[in-house]
Amino acid sequence: xxxxxxxxxxxxxxxxxxxxxxxxxxxxxxxxxxxxxxxxxxxxxxxxxxxxxxxxxxxxxxxxxxxxxxxxxxxxxxxxxxxxxxxxxxxxxxxxxxxxxxxxxxxxxxxxxxxxxxxxxxxxxxxxxxxxxxxxxxxxxxxxxxxxxxxxxxxxxxxxxxxxxxxxxxxxxxxxxxxxxxxxxxxxxxxxxxxxxxxxxxxxxxxxxxxxxxxxxxxxxxxxxxxxxxxxxxxxxxxxxxxxxxxxxxxxxxxxxxxxxxxxxxxxxxxxxxxxxxxxxxxxxxxxxxxxxxxxxxxxxxxxxxxxxxxxxxxxxxxxxx
Amino acid sequence: xxxxxxxxxxxxxxxxxxxxxxxxxxxxxxxxxxxxxxxxxxxxxxxxxxxxxxxxxxxxxxxxxxxxxxxxxxxxxxxxxxxxxxxxxxxxxxxxxxxxxxxxxxxxxxxxxxxxxxxxxxxxxxxxxxxxxxxxxxxxxxxxxxxxxxxxxxxxxxxxxxxxxxxxxxxxxxxxxxxxxxxxxxxxxxxxxxxxxxxxxxxxxxxxxxxxxxxxxxxxxxxxxxxxxxxxxxxxxxxxxxxxxx
Ligand SMILES: Cc1cc2nc3c(=O)[nH]c(=O)nc-3n(C[C@H](O)[C@H](O)[C@H](O)COP(=O)(O)OP(=O)(O)OC[C@H]3O[C@@H](n4cnc5c(N)ncnc54)[C@H](O)[C@@H]3O)c2cc1C
Numbered sequence: 001x002x003x004x005x006x007x008x009x010x011x012x013x014x015x016x017x018x019x020x021x022x023x024x025x026x027x028x029x030x031x032x033x034x035x036x037x038x039x040x041x042x043x044x045x046x047x048x049x050x051x052x053x054x055x056x057x058x059x060x061x062x063x064x065x066x067x068x069x070x071x072x073x074x075x076x077x078x079x080x081x082x083x084x085x086x087x088x089x090x091x092x093x094x095x096x097x098x099x100x101x102x103x104x105x106x107x108x109x110x111x112x113x114x115x116x117x118x119x120x121x122x123x124x125x126x127x128x129x130x131x132x133x134x135x136x137x138x139x140x141x142x143x144x145x146x147x148x149x150x151x152x153x154x155x156x157x158x159x160x161x162x163x164x165x166x167x168x169x170x171x172x173x174x175x176x177x178x179x180x181x182x183x184x185x186x187x188x189x190x191x192x193x194x195x196x197x198x199x200x201x202x203x204x205x206x207x208x209x210x211x212x213x214x215x216x217x218x219x220x221x222x223x224x225x226x227x228x229x230x231x232x233x234x235x236x237x238x239x240x241x242x243x244x245x246x247x248x249x250x251x252x253x254x255x256x257x258x259x260x261x262x263x264x265x266x267x268x269x270x271x272x273x274x275x276x277x278x279x280x281x282x283x284x285x286x287x288x289x290x291x292x293x294x295x296x297x298x299x300x301x302x303x304x305x306x307x308x309x310x311x312x313x314x315x316x317x318x319x320x321x322x
Numbered sequence: 323x324x325x326x327x328x329x330x331x332x333x334x335x336x337x338x339x340x341x342x343x344x345x346x347x348x349x350x351x352x353x354x355x356x357x358x359x360x361x362x363x364x365x366x367x368x369x370x371x372x373x374x375x376x377x378x379x380x381x382x383x384x385x386x387x388x389x390x391x392x393x394x395x396x397x398x399x400x401x402x403x404x405x406x407x408x409x410x411x412x413x414x415x416x417x418x419x420x421x422x423x424x425x426x427x428x429x430x431x432x433x434x435x436x437x438x439x440x441x442x443x444x445x446x447x448x449x450x451x452x453x454x455x456x457x458x459x460x461x462x463x464x465x466x467x468x469x470x471x472x473x474x475x476x477x478x479x480x481x482x483x484x485x486x487x488x489x490x491x492x493x494x495x496x497x498x499x500x501x502x503x504x505x506x507x508x509x510x511x512x513x514x515x516x517x518x519x520x521x522x523x524x525x526x527x528x529x530x531x532x533x534x535x536x537x538x539x540x541x542x543x544x545x546x547x548x549x550x551x552x553x554x555x556x557x558x559x560x561x562x563x564x565x566x567x568x
Binding site: 094100112113137142144146185186191226303306 | 554567
């Protein structure tokens, strides 16, 4: 009766969000006196899964799985869960998680909490777990009533902890003869930036206060110096100043980095909904009445066009002294 | 082409959130409810554009009680042809998905659209569940959708980029920003909405697998600490020594 965790590889390594999920699942397994088993598609080095707490790794084997198609994956994970006797299955609440976790939940009739932010509280038959609701304005405690349970963990809810554990890695042949997905992938456009916004620890974000796309050079430079990903407010994406995958907020993506630096963003409630889970928020705005200051830890009132270049210099100096 | 758009009834994005009954119930007093933005702006409007270009019918479906009727009428005013309300409590994703699947299974829809997530419970679950219950393919977070000769071409967000795929209909998908632009209903639409069919159906016995036992408000921040604009290096120092963020 192990706890099963779905994990993914990106750029040859186990994804950070997957390691978070394995940490999470192995804590839960310990609480239930059992062990954590990770499942993964692909042949990359997965020693990190053992370091994160998995005792066993099942490499799901079937040619149909290469594109991580939702219908095939659902069936594959179901087969692995059955073989492992797992009644709790953990995902990261990322792209695949959003597609596959609810699908598998419906198939298994498993109660699901999507986007959990805390460890579950388990006592006797009661199993509760917290998740953000109202776009980060509140937190709800969910009770799962069914025997089978699925939880997808909101990325960046817990720091990754790697120990010196090792996992037994075994191939797990999956039978997908009865499943036929009609989805055909035509083209994949990966954005070229090194850093993925949802995974990023540090984010530099800018809004309409930057006046135009030609002024993003300093935003990118500040981000580069900090090793941060870039993000933007909705109007900036709507006007095509920045690509739409950078749009954060209620109608964009929700992020919760360690540090969020907002430059020339007013701090509308819909924007805050996507970033208020950030650990530390810095606001740089020329209007001292900008609402964002009410949700900030640190603020600078002033002109971004003067402050940002000085910040870049300050970061360079800071790095040189480290 | 027959299109079903699933719509949810949610508090307006500017709502100040509070709870009653010892923090077990969302306080809806004085709250303005609207169609979930992802369902309205992207799913419904794209469905209407496809219908206008290729012919067909757009039905909106809502699981909820009679208090959602204004929201449903708004969807009709924007242009949906007819509406169905299943009189159930929309408080568990699986139970909602079961209602939708039970309704849709013998209606021959070519496309079933949902929004990316609701802005109140942020689950991102119902579309995928409906697809599973109906044995259909599902595409999440679609930002573009075109249909030709019974095949959908969809662009959708994936980890660190986008992917273009093709899928024969029928198909379930969840709509993300980019699929369409919001439409404001005009006077004629609002008048027409009053007489468009809105069918009410009893809920079938659905299985509730989760429930919310309590709520709490997200913690606010303590005071903002201001750094003088003339010395931004001070900020870097504070981020390092105090916030330990860099
Ligand atoms: C249903 C709904 C959903 C929405 N979803 C989102 C969402 O997901 N994400 C989102 O971001 N928005 C969203 N919005 C829009 C949101 O309400 C705001 O309009 C938007 O966030 C404002 O973007 P902004 O802060 O970049 O621009 P503005 O509000 O125009 O603010 C620009 C800021 O820049 C400052 N500024 C100007 N010049 C300078 C300078 N030289 N130096 C420093 N500061 C300067 C100004 O003082 C101002 O505060 C949504 C709105 C609705 C109705």
